[in-house]
Each structure stands twice: as C-alpha cells, then as structure tokens.
Amino acid sequence: MKEKFEPNIIGFLCNWCSYAGADLAGTSRIQYPPNLKVIRVMCSGRVNPIFVINALQQGADGVLIGGCHPGDCHYERGNYLARRRMAVLKNLLEYTGIDSNRVRMTWVSAAEGHKFAEVVKEVTEDIRKLGPMQHFRRENKW
Amino acid sequence: MVDEKTLRDAVKKTVGRKDVKYVVGYDKGTTGFQAAPTFAYEEKDAEKFVFNPTCVNNLAVYPMLEDKPPLRKGEEPDTRKIGIVLKGCDSRAIVQIIQEKGLKREDVVIIGIPCTGVIDPKKLKVKFPGQHKSVEVKYDNDKFAVTVDGKTQKFSKDELMPEKCKECEYPTPIIHDILIGKEIKGVKKPDYKEIEGFEKKSLDDKWKNWEKEFDKCIRCYACRQACPMCYCKECMVEILDPQWVRRSVNLSENTAWNLLRAFHLAGRCISCGECERSCPMDIPLMKLNKKITKDIHEMFDYKAGVDAEAKPLLAMFKPDDPEEFIL
Numbered sequence: 001m002k003e004k005f006e007p008n009i010i011g012f013l014c015n016w017c018s019y020a021g022a023d024l025a026g027t028s029r030i031q032y033p034p035n036l037k038v039i040r041v042m043c044s045g046r047v048n049p050i051f052v053i054n055a056l057q058q059g060a061d062g063v064l065i066g067g068c069h070p071g072d073c074h075y076e077r078g079n080y081l082a083r084r085r086m087a088v089l090k091n092l093l094e095y096t097g098i099d100s101n102r103v104r105m106t107w108v109s110a111a112e113g114h115k116f117a118e119v120v121k122e123v124t125e126d127i128r129k130l131g132p133m134q135h136f137r138r139e140n141k142w
Numbered sequence: 143m144v145d146e147k148t149l150r151d152a153v154k155k156t157v158g159r160k161d162v163k164y165v166v167g168y169d170k171g172t173t174g175f176q177a178a179p180t181f182a183y184e185e186k187d188a189e190k191f192v193f194n195p196t197c198v199n200n201l202a203v204y205p206m207l208e209d210k211p212p213l214r215k216g217e218e219p220d221t222r223k224i225g226i227v228l229k230g231c232d233s234r235a236i237v238q239i240i241q242e243k244g245l246k247r248e249d250v251v252i253i254g255i256p257c258t259g260v261i262d263p264k265k266l267k268v269k270f271p272g273q274h275k276s277v278e279v280k281y282d283n284d285k286f287a288v289t290v291d292g293k294t295q296k297f298s299k300d301e302l303m304p305e306k307c308k309e310c311e312y313p314t315p316i317i318h319d320i321l322i323g324k325e326i327k328g329v330k331k332p333d334y335k336e337i338e339g340f341e342k343k344s345l346d347d348k349w350k351n352w353e354k355e356f357d358k359c360i361r362c363y364a365c366r367q368a369c370p371m372c373y374c375k376e377c378m379v380e381i382l383d384p385q386w387v388r389r390s391v392n393l394s395e396n397t398a399w400n401l402l403r404a405f406h407l408a409g410r411c412i413s414c415g416e417c418e419r420s421c422p423m424d425i426p427l428m429k430l431n432k433k434i435t436k437d438i439h440e441m442f443d444y445k446a447g448v449d450a451e452a453k454p455l456l457a458m459f460k461p462d463d464p465e466e467f468i469l
Contacts, residue, residue: 049402049405050378050386050402053398053401053402054386054398057394057395057398070461070465071461077459080459080461080463081456081457081459083459083463083465083468084442084455084456084459084463085456086467087437087441087463087464087465087467088405088408088409088434088437088438088441088456089405090467091433091434091437092401092404092405092408092430092433092434092437093401094341094345095340095341095348095430095433096348096349096352096397096401096430097345097346097347097348097349097350097351097352097353098345098349099345100467104467104469105467105468105469106468106469107468107469119469122469123469135349135353135397136356136393136394136397136398137394138388138394138395139392139394
C-alpha cells in the first residue's frame, strides 16, 4: 500500500504573538494538523532567508513564518521588515521554479488560536497538493 | 571619446595630492583585448593609464577589497583617500556603498568618465578566437574599431556591447570630483522583456532551466569577489558554526548559494554585470539580479545606487507595502 504523503512544514513563529497564538490553540484544544514543526524566534524579523532555504534543503516541504499583526510588533518594526524580505524571496523562488506557496507568511496575534489552526490547516492542504519538495534537497551521502 | 591625456593629467594631479594614497585605473592589459586594473602610487605611474572600450571592470571593488591589518602600538591609522577611475555604472556602486555607510564620501576621490559603452570580453573572444597578438581597440564615432596586425575591423556597438550598456541609464557618473570630458545624458531605459517572458513559463520549465545553470556552478565565488557590493567581512557561506551552506559542489548547495547571493543583493545590486562577466561557467547571474531589480522597482518603487541619502531598501518599510501573499 502506498503511503499517503504527509508534508513536513517548518514554522518560524514569533515569541510574542504567533507562538502565543499556537499556545492558545493548544490550551483551547483546537484540532489542527500535526505537520507543522514549530521553531520559536523572538521576532518574525529574525527570520533570515537563509533559514528558509536551509529548511527547504534539509527536508522541509514548506515553511510558515508567523508574526504579529502590522503595528503590533513587540519590536515595533520587525514584522514590517520581514514582510519586505519575504515578498522579495517569494518572487525569487517563483522565478527559479519553486512554487512560492511553499513559503507562507501569516499574521497571528496571541488571541487568535482559531485563526492559527485555520492557517495551519490551509498551509498543510496547499503543500500536500504540491507534493514533496525535491528541487534542491540536500543528499547526506558521505 | 575620452581624451587620455586629460585622464592622465587628472590622475597625476590626484596622486600628487598629499592626502591621496593611490589611484586605481585601467592599463592596456597584456594583449589589449581586455584592460587590466592598475595602480598609480607616484606621478610617473599615471603614464600607463588608458581608457578604451575594453575597460569593462568595475573598479569600485578596490576600496572595499583593501586589507586593513591591525595597527601596531602607537601607529596611526592611514586615513588617506583612494582615487578611483569610474564609469557611470560603476559610480552607482560607490553611491550604494556610501548609502550603506561602508565608505564615507570623503574616503574616495572619484575621477569620473562619461562612458558611451564598453565591450563584452566574452563577445570579443568569439570574434577573435585564439588571438594572442597585440590588439588595439578604439572608439570610432558610433563604432568600435579593432586593429589586429595593422588591419582594422569595425563593429557596431550593439554587436559587442554587454547587455548592461544597451540599457544604460547613467552614462555619466552620479558622483564625481573630476569629470573627464563632457557629460552624457542617459536616454536608455531598462528593458525587462526577457525577464517578463521567462516569468510566464511554467514552474517546471523555469526549474529545468535553472537546474541546468546551477548544476554548472563550480562555486569558485568569482561572482562574489568581482561584485563591488559583496564586501561582508565574513561571507555567510564561510561561516562554519552554524554551517548554512556546505562546501560540497552539488545541486543543492549550488542552488542555496546562488539564491542567497541574489537575495543578498536585493535592493543593492547596481547592475554593473561584473558577476556574470567574471563567471567562468557562464551562468546568467544577471537574470536573477535583474528579476529582483524589477520586483523592487514595482513593489517598493526603489532603485539602488542613485541616492546616497536614501535608506537601504530592506532596512526600512512603508506601512502600505504589498502584503497580498500574507494569510
């Protein structure tokens, strides 16, 4: 029997909003797909594009970046800077032939547990449709 | 046409100044097929300076490449200026470096040359394969005149110019201390037709194309060394802990390197084409850079290397930046 493809998604969630939102989704016992592996960062502005490309190299099929809503950033401007960076990066990936839906960005506040679950469901389904990321996976051969 | 005598006089005068360490410019090169960067430390060195269509290198890399060894006890830092001979496109690199505060305006003396277009050495090589004899390349009104063995051949500019010259917006250096000859007004506009055409292809076609190109890469990092904007003290590919990009040459690491190199030039690339010229494997790196240049122009209405007072693109934001991709 062929196994169903389960996408592997890395989530970079900001400490102050999205991570707390994910926490709320958990404590409120909202069901959402287990495909997201969360990495806590202090701010979405901390997410260097090198993290995204490295994740895609090392086995992630998609990357989700979560930050505070515009204007709510704990560091005032980190999410705005991340938004610019990701806009450029997504276009660059699309241009090289990697579906830009593999890199997603979202604003989730600490009070939006439901929205967090919805976003994870949507991203997981989108990436499940895209299939495994095989463009430039790192081969660990020695 | 650039009068070489005026250029040499300007170099002499600059090198003669007490507060100038040296002047970087072009000399004829070994055969004359491609001008080589050269340095003038004294006034007599200025005699070897030339300017002809083969002066394609971007000399703006030199002030950033210079080693600054730690000072001995009681030693004063050398704060003398560096003189550079710059074409219009090259001057944008200096503007961008000043904008990023890599250099101060008073650190450099710019000898600006209004340029009517240079020759792409790769295109010239195709016309004269295996040529080792001495060559003379000159401007001849609207053409390039190449003289080998006393025989002169004329080529139209479109035939030999690199892509960057065909759409040059700033033929006259944006900032300069001395200008050789008359100012030239830029009339050409960047042409994004090729990029737009490529964007319309399917994802598979695009990846197949880039897979082929990235697979060629031998990771010599010539693109980085030739680039005037790549002057990080420690490049991200050389960081060992954590090692983001491995040193092995394979498709995965090559793709990571090429994408990240292009991304690090977002809002900084001044389209001088040095990366592509120096690439020994002929990877069309400017296609990546140009795509980003086009995107940031459309999305953020930003152009790199024009205004030294502006803020760097990725260090600022507007509340109404595009965000239709955000969930």
